Amino acid sequence: xxxxxxxxxxxxxxxxxxxxxxxxxxxxxxxxxxxxxxxxxxxxxxxxxxxxxxxxxxxxxxxxxxxxxxxxxxxxxxxxxxxxxxxxxxxxxxxxxxxxxxxxxxxxxxxxxxxxxxxxxxxxxxxxxxxxxxxxxxxxxxxxxxxxxxxxxxxxxxxxxxxxxxxxxxxxxxxxxxxxxxxxxxxxxxxxxxxxxxxxxxxxxxxxxxxxxxxxxxxxxxxx
Amino acid sequence: xxxxxxxxxxxxxxxxxxxxxxxxxxxxxxxxxxxxxxxxxxxxxxxxxxxxxxxxxxxxxxxxxxxxxxxxxxxxxxxxxxxxxxxxxxxxxxxxxxxxxxxxxxxxxxxxxxxxxxxxxxxxxxxxxxxxxxxxxxxxxxxxxxxxxxxxxxxxxxxxxxxxxxxxxxxxxxxxxxxxxxxxxxxxxxxxxxxxxxxxxxxxxxxxxxxxxxxxxxxxxxxxxxxxxxxx
Numbered sequence: 001x002x003x004x005x006x007x008x009x010x011x012x013x014x015x016x017x018x019x020x021x022x023x024x025x026x027x028x029x030x031x032x033x034x035x036x037x038x039x040x041x042x043x044x045x046x047x048x049x050x051x052x053x054x055x056x057x058x059x060x061x062x063x064x065x066x067x068x069x070x071x072x073x074x075x076x077x078x079x080x081x082x083x084x085x086x087x088x089x090x091x092x093x094x095x096x097x098x099x100x101x102x103x104x105x106x107x108x109x110x111x112x113x114x115x116x117x118x119x120x121x122x123x124x125x126x127x128x129x130x131x132x133x134x135x136x137x138x139x140x141x142x143x144x145x146x147x148x149x150x151x152x153x154x155x156x157x158x159x160x161x162x163x164x165x166x167x168x169x170x171x172x173x174x175x176x177x178x179x180x181x182x183x184x185x186x187x188x189x190x191x192x193x194x195x196x197x198x199x200x201x202x203x204x205x206x207x208x209x210x211x212x213x214x215x216x217x218x219x220x221x222x223x224x
Numbered sequence: 225x226x227x228x229x230x231x232x233x234x235x236x237x238x239x240x241x242x243x244x245x246x247x248x249x250x251x252x253x254x255x256x257x258x259x260x261x262x263x264x265x266x267x268x269x270x271x272x273x274x275x276x277x278x279x280x281x282x283x284x285x286x287x288x289x290x291x292x293x294x295x296x297x298x299x300x301x302x303x304x305x306x307x308x309x310x311x312x313x314x315x316x317x318x319x320x321x322x323x324x325x326x327x328x329x330x331x332x333x334x335x336x337x338x339x340x341x342x343x344x345x346x347x348x349x350x351x352x353x354x355x356x357x358x359x360x361x362x363x364x365x366x367x368x369x370x371x372x373x374x375x376x377x378x379x380x381x382x383x384x385x386x387x388x389x390x391x392x393x394x395x396x397x398x399x400x401x402x403x404x405x406x407x408x409x410x411x412x413x414x415x416x417x418x419x420x421x422x423x424x425x426x427x428x429x430x431x432x433x434x435x436x437x438x439x440x441x442x443x444x445x446x447x448x449x450x451x452x453x454x455x456x
Contacts, residue, residue: 153370153371157354157358163350166349166350167347167350171347173343174378181389202388209381210377214374220369
């Protein structure tokens with residue numbers, strides 16, 4: 001199963017490297033959203049809850065693009081039939097797709113977070129350093145699990161571009177709450193992390209629940 | 225098939241609702257703090273509990289559908305979610321009215337139960353566009369069940385997250401002590417809850433019967449059309 005998952009993941013990463021479709025679009029989108037927030041809020045620099053909120057809402061909106069494109073190659077080129085005919089477990093497909101989305105998100109954040117610091121963040125990234133990457137990683141796991149599930153759910157519908165954001169964003173509300181709350185004290189000018197543990201605990205619980213639910217139900221999607 | 229016991233159930237619903245209304249207006253004491261406005265509690269809270277129960281039941285029926293492959297479980301899940309959405313709208317409206325009357329605002333963000341309910345409601349609203357964007361009936365049933373299960377798991381997680389994020393201002397009527405309600409109020413509340421639950425089950429059975437009959441009718445019509453085509 002792990003081998004099958006690695007093969008599909010390698011295919012997806014190779015495809016992304018060759019076509020450069022999802023990651024550059026997501027990155028460009030995050031920067032556009034920063035510009036929108038700059039004018040929408042009429043603020044040159046943000047800190048505290050405003051900063052962490054803007055960062056996380058932007059990342060979630062970028063994730064919507066990634067999720068919409070997750071099964072795009074298979075659908076447009078007809079590769080999905082070959083994947084489904086292959087004698088591999090659906091769980092392998094889920095693991096591959098979730099890992100691909102996870103890596104896409106990491107790649108986007110490598111650019112988007114420093115850019116956020118450059119364009120909008122007041123206090124600077126230095127103060128967030130040991131904790132923020134951990135929050136981002138845990139957040140990415142949750143987005144990847146829910147995103148792969150939503151992508152598969154929407155893949156067979158006529159209106160998938162509508163279904164993905166409507167389904168994904170409410171499902172991500174608990175994740176947004178814990179990520180934004182955990183990040184907020186790190187971006188305050190008067191620092192001092194407070195109950196980081198509680199939010200990371202909630203985030204971990206969210207990740208565990210949705211990885212398990214997704215693995216359990218994924219077998220029933222993308223059949224026949 | 226689904227209509228068994230519908231008539232006595234409907235009778236019991238009428239009795240329970242009438243009793244609860246009588247209790248609400250003539251028996252339950254006026255709240256010392258909020259006065260008459262507090263009586264919306266006997267509508268709002270049972271509706272919220274029954275709606276959440278309906279969502280969870282939808283998830284359980286979804287599990288049974290995926291286990292057995294029997295489309296009737298999917299129909300049960302669909303109807304339960306459909307009715308819960310309608311009740312959910314009622315919860316949001318009565319909640320807003322209550323908030324306006326007791327706190328002075330139509331919407332209060334630092335009120336975790338109402339906010340969680342809104343998120344859950346928004347999520348379940350996507351059930352219908354998702355369901356009806358899939359044409360193949362077998363696949364439609366399967367995908368809807370997957371949605372029902374995922375959303376069912378989401379409900380408790382979301383309530384935990386929102387409750388942690390907000391201050392505790394919501395009146396916690398069913399806290400562990402549970403004794404904050406005086407006896408008359410608790411009796412009225414329990415009767416209202418029973419009435420609302422019976423109403424939900426009656427409507428659920430009624431809609432199931434109607435949907436089932438419509439399906440049967442469609443099948444018969446198709447068969448007749450086929451026969452006529454063969455005869456001609």
